[in-house]
Amino acid sequence: MFAMMEDSRLEALHFAQDPATGLKAVIAIHNTRFGPALGGCRYLAYPDEQSAIRDAIGLAQSMSYKAALAGLEQGGGKAVIVRPAHVANRGALFEAFGRMIESLGGRYITAVDSGTSSADMDCIAQHTRHVTSTTREGDPSPHTAMGVFAGIRATALARLGSDDLNGLRVAIQGLGHVGYALAEQLHAVGAELWVSDLDGGRVQLAVEQLGAHPVSRDALLATPCDILAPCGLGGILNAETVPGLRCAAVAGAANTQLADADVGDSLQARGILYAPDYVINAGGLIYVALRHRGESLTTITAHLSKISQRLAEIYAHAQADRRSPARVADSLAERLLYGS
Structure with missing residues (x-):
């Protein structure tokens, strides 16, 4: 895992799980030279945990490059939530993810991505302000x-x-x-x-x-x-x-x-x-x-x-x-x- 981080120059890799909601999440923070890491949250089924981690790391690196070349005062990051086969309460799962983001103290800001929606961002926003593309802000x-x-x-x-x-x-x-x-x-x-x-x-x-x-x-x-x-x-x-x-x-x-x-x-x-x-x-x-x-x-x-x-x-x-x-x-x- 550290070899993957070194290869991509990743700053940090965070994991969280919440058995009550089924949350299993990875947040990759690639580079924060120009500002807090910003990147979408994917909610997809993965064949294994390593695939989810590789996806988060690779996409976080791309987000750093994207933000830098776009001239934005942001760093690059990415979140991946491994979609469970069955979820009793999707809203509760994303609220748990919001608490995870809040625990990072503003180093990562999330947004919509494959498998997520503005409604999901609204759930996250109940527990952190470090989220964008909510219903109020609109679909990017x-x-x-x-x-x-x-x-x-x-x-x-x-x-x-x-x-x-x-x-x-x-x-x-x-x-x-x-x-x-x-x-x-x-x-x-x-x-x-x-x-x-x-x-x-x-x-x-x-x-x-x-x-x-x-x-x-x-x-x-x-x-x-x-x-x-x-x-x-x-x-x-x-x-x-x-x-x-x-x-x-x-x-x-x-x-x-x-x-x-x-x-x-x-x-x-x-x-x-x-x-x-x-x-x-x-x-x-x-x-x-x-x-x-x-x-x-x-x-x-x-x-x-x-x-x-x-x-x-x-x-x-x-x-x-x-x-x-x-x-x-x-x-x-x-x-x-x-x-x-």
């Missing part, structure tokens, strides 16, 4: 989608020579809150959509409302397109899937899209431009961080413009240095966080 998903949409424009300009998305062929994997909102924005400017999701109802809705083309989950990655937009869970780009890609660029909302750093090099070798996930999907973090500080929506929207600016900077460095954008983004983030 639309702002994540706004940032990804802007990032796709920047990516299209860098790879295809124009940020006009009319007629652009975009394949979206995952039609959750962010993926569907992104699809709506792309449809509004005339992009052609190919979509897949485990929920067939979401796919059918996109077909009926957005004129999207339905594609099976397995076939989507090999669909000929200009932009592939992964918007589901991570790890979709790996040694097995990259050789089959038929896109000019990858730009989507999913976290940890690359199975490892070498995959970014493989994309670079194939001439596929990759938008580093923790850069392009920073809109949600920008929203929850600034909303938690009491900033206005006007200020938040203005800050979102930094996403496309940062991507343009990364693409320019990548081209000049002949390195993958993923390597460039990591280097820029580490320079900010560690001065190296």
Whole structure:
């Protein structure tokens, strides 16, 4: 466990359980150089405890990099609650998690993530003020989608020579809150959509409302397109899937899209431009961080413009240095966080 912490430069790893509610939680605090660690709380079933710990550590590191490159006064953290097979009282479980957060004295601020909702954050907020994206503050998903949409424009300009998305062929994997909102924005400017999701109802809705083309989950990655937009869970780009890609660029909302750093090099070798996930999907973090500080929506929207600016900077460095954008983004983030 300490080896995993050292490899990612993790500051702290916290565990808590509450047999009365079924709570088993992990909080990973990666870096607090610029402020308290902020990151979502996942509520998912895991095959084993080590998988949950690895997920928390890896995502906490990404959150540090994301906050640093977004110019936020926040550190990076992540929480994982192992979803039990049966839970008698979900509200009580999240209240117990709120007490865990409060015990950390403000070093970690939580927010919604996969498997959690604003209602869950409301339960947490009964026991700590170190929580955001409550019902009052609102769902950050639309702002994540706004940032990804802007990032796709920047990516299209860098790879295809124009940020006009009319007629652009975009394949979206995952039609959750962010993926569907992104699809709506792309449809509004005339992009052609190919979509897949485990929920067939979401796919059918996109077909009926957005004129999207339905594609099976397995076939989507090999669909000929200009932009592939992964918007589901991570790890979709790996040694097995990259050789089959038929896109000019990858730009989507999913976290940890690359199975490892070498995959970014493989994309670079194939001439596929990759938008580093923790850069392009920073809109949600920008929203929850600034909303938690009491900033206005006007200020938040203005800050979102930094996403496309940062991507343009990364693409320019990548081209000049002949390195993958993923390597460039990591280097820029580490320079900010560690001065190296």
